[in-house]
Amino acid sequence: MTKDLEKRLDNVYESYKEGRISRRDFVKFIGISGAALGLTGGPFGLVNKAFASKSITCHSWGGSTSEALRKFAFDPFTKATGIEVVDAAFAGMDAFLTQVKASYPPGGEFNIAHLSAVYDYARYKALGFNVVLDESKIPNLKNVMKKMIDTLKGITDGNLSAVPFDLGQTGIAYNTDQISKAKAEELGASLLYEKSLKGKLGSWGGDFRTNMWYAALHTGQNPNNIKDVDAVWAVLKEQRELIKKYWASGSELMSLLANGDIYATVAWSGRVAGLQKQGHPIGYLAPDGTYSWMEYMYVLKGTDLNIAQKLLNFMLEPEAAIAVAKGQSYPPSLDPTKVDIPEEVQKLPAFDPTGKLNGYQFADPDYWNSHQLEWAEKWDRIRAGK
C-alpha cells in the first residue's frame, strides 16, 4: 500500500512539474496570487492533488443508481484497495459535458462518468477527453455484450475509453385505460401523431433527435439517414398542435403519465418500467426501428488508469451491475448467455435474452453530431411554433 501511495505521489509531482506550471506561476508572481489562491485554495493545490489521488470520483445519476453502485461496487472496492470513491450526481448529459469542458486540471475533478448515448461518446472523443483503457486489466469485460463493445470501439479507433454498462430504449408509452393494446400496436410510431389524441400527447422537448427519429419512422424513413428532412419538420409542426406538454425530465414524464395528464408520449424504457412497477396502467410499445441507446462508464482524460480500470472491473461484477439495473430499471450490459440474469431484470423493457442486440437501432453518431447545431436550432423554432 505504501509503495502504491509513493508511486502515486511521484506521478502527481511529475505531472505538476511537466506542464501547465507556467501560467500558474505567472499568476503567482503577478500578485493576483493572493486573491486567486485565496479563492481556490492555491497553496494547498499540490496537497489537494496528492490527496485527490487517493480517491477517484464517479459521477452518476444519483438516487437508486448511486445507492446500488455504492453498496455493490464502491464499498467493496474501497475495502479491497483502500482508495476512496467519491460518488457525485450530475444534472444531465449536457450540463456535465459543459462542466467537463470548463474544468481544470484534466482528470482532477472528473474521473469516471456514467454517460448516455453513443453520439455523446463521439462528442467526448471529438473534444479530446478520451483515454485508452487496457482491456486486460478489466477481466469482467468478457461478460459484456460484444455488439456494445464493438460499437464503442468503432468510434475510438479500436480502443475503449469507456465500458458499456446498461441498455435502454426510447420507445412509446401509452395509457392502457385510454388506448387499447391492439390500437397502439396497429398504429406503431404513428400513435404519436394521432389527431384524436389532441391535447393528450407529450414528447421530450429537450432533444431534437428523439423527435426527429420518430417523425422519420412515421414518414417511413430511416432515422439514421433521413432523405426528406422537410417532411420530418412538417410532421413535427403538425404534431406540436396536438402536444399538451413537451416534458423536460424523466421525473416530469412519469408524473404526466401517472396523473393521466397525457395518454401517449415517447418515453425512456426504464421510466415506463418504473411506472409499471408501481401499478400504473401504462403500456410500453417498441415499434420497428425503436430508438435504442446504451450507457457506459466513461473514463476521462487525466484519470489514473490503474485505479480506474480496477474500479470499472468492480462495477462490472454481475452482482453490482444487476443491482444497478434493478435500481434504475435499465437492463445491464452483461450478456445473458454468459451471466445468469434474474427474472426481475429479464422483464425490463429493452432486455435482449440473446445478447446479440439484433434489430436494436442505435443513433449513428457521425450522422447526428454533424447536424446537431443546425437541427437543434430548427427544432427550437418548430417547438416555439415559428
Added chain:
Amino acid sequence: MKNKSFRPWLLLSPSLTAVFLLLVVPVCFVVVYSFWLRAPSGADIPAFQFGNYAKFFADFFYPGILLKTIRVALETVFFCLIMGYIPAYFFYKTESKFKPFLMILVMLPFWISFIIRTLSWINILGDSGMINHFFLQMGLIKEPFAMLYNEGAVIMGLLQYLLPFMILNIYVSLDGIDNSLTEAAKGLGCTEWQAFREVTLPLSLPGVSAGCLLVFVLTCGTYLPPMILGGPGDELIANLIFKRVIGTLDWPFGSAISTILMGLLAVIVYTYNKYMGISQIFNALSKE
C-alpha cells in the same frame, strides 16, 4: 477632510474586490467569447467576428423571445406589486405579537427547493390536480379544466418565487418611516387614507422601486418556471441561453445572447439608479 474622502472606498473595497474578480472579469470572458466561433465538435475557436450577433438579429425569432421576456417580466412585476404591497403594509402596521413569526413565514417557501415548489403546482392545477379534482367531484364541470402549460401558469410560478422579494423590500422601506410623520399628518387633520397617500406611500417608494427592479431582473434570468409550467411557446430568453450554452455547447452564440441581455438589463438598472434610484431619493430627503 482627506480622511473622509478615503473612507467610502475603504468601506467598499471588500465588495468591489469580490464582485470584480467573480463577476466583472468572468463577464468580460463572456463578451470576448461572443465573438468566437463554434467548431462542429463543440470546441471553441478564437476569432473576432459578429456572426453570432448577426444570427440573433437575422429574423424575428430571437428578438421576439427577448421582447416576450420583457413583457412577461413587466406582467410579473405588476402582479407582484398588487399582491405584495398590502401584506407588507400589514406587517408594518400590525401590533400582533406574532409579527416576527409572520415575517419568517414569508421566507419559508424558500426552504423547499424551487424545483419542488414549481413542480408542486402541477398537483394543484393539473388535469388530475386538486382544483380539477374538487370541481369534478362537485359535478361543477365535466371535463378537467386546462390551467397548466400556458403563460398564465408560468407567471404564477414566477410570482410564487418572486413575491417574497417584493414584500420584504417594501416592508423594510415602510419600517424605516418615522412614525411621527404620519402622526403629524393626522394631527394636521388628514384621514388615515390621506396620511397614507401623502406620507407613507411616497416614503415607501424606494422599497417599491427596489422590489420592482429586483423582480423584473430576476424574471429575465429565470428558466425553471417556463420549463416546468410553460407550454411549447412559453420559453423565455434564459431558457434559450440555457439551451445554447448547455444543450448544444454553443458557447459563442450563448455568450452573444447573454451579452445582449446583460446590456439591456444594465441600461435599465443604470437608468433606474440615475433617475429614480435609491441614492436620488435619499438626496431629496436629506436636503429637507
Added chain:
Amino acid sequence: MKKIISGWSLIKIYTLLVYIWMFAPIVVVVVLAFNPQQFGTFPMEGFSFKWFVKLAHNSTILDAFKNSMVLGSLTAIFSTAIGVPAAMAFIRYDFKGKDFLNTLLIAPIMVPEVVLGVALLLFIRWLQQPKSFALLLIGHVVLTLPYVLLIVQARLVGIKKEYEEAALSLGASPFQTFREITFPLLAPAVFAGMLFAFTISFDDVTATLFWATAHNQTVPVQIFSMLRNSISPEINALGAVMIVLTISIPLFAGYISRKFAKGVDK
C-alpha cells in the same frame, strides 16, 4: 372610525389570501410526504412515514443538507459583513462614480446564472486553478450581495443622519457611532439581509451546479439530478421536516422567553 376598522380588516383578509396562495404548493409538498405512492396525487391512497424513514437512512441527501446549511450560513455572514459597509458608503458619503458602482454591485442579479456559472468556470480554467469550496462560497457571496445591499440601503435611507452626526460631535469615533447608533437602528435590515442571503444560497441551483465540486454538493443540486429519473418523496419529507423546524423553533423560543419573563415578573 368604523370605516378605518373595516379597511384594516380588508387588509388582513387580503394578506391572509396571499398567504394561502403562497403556501398552497408548500402544503401540497408536505402532505404528499405522507403519501405512500410515489406519484400519488389527490385523493391520497393511505398515510405512511416511509419516506421519512428512508430519508433518515439516505446519507447522500443528509450530507447535501449539511453542505447546504454550512454554505448558506457562511454566505449569510460574509455577505452581510461586506454588504453593510458598502451600503454605508453609498448612503452616507458622496463620491465620484457612486451611481456606477452602485449599479455594479447590484449587477450579479442581472447576469443570468447560467452565464455567470459558466463564465466563472472559464475564468478559473484560465487561471488554471481547480474548483474549491472557497470558490463556491465567494461565488455565493457575490450572488447574494445585491439583496443585502438593496435591503440595507433601503433601511439606511430612513435612518436620520443627524443621530450619527450628534454622536460624532459628542466625540464618538466613527466605529463607535456605527456600533452604538447606526447598527442598532439597522439591525432589522441586517437580519433580513442575512436571512435573504441564507435562503438564496440555500435554494440556488444553476450557479451551484457549475461551481460545486463532488465533495460539496447541495440539496438543490441533488434534486436537479433527481429530475432525470424521478424525484423521490424523500425530498418532500426533507421539506416537511425543515418547515416544522422553522415554524416550531421561533414559536418555542417565544414560548420559553414569555414563560421566563413571567417568572421574573412574579
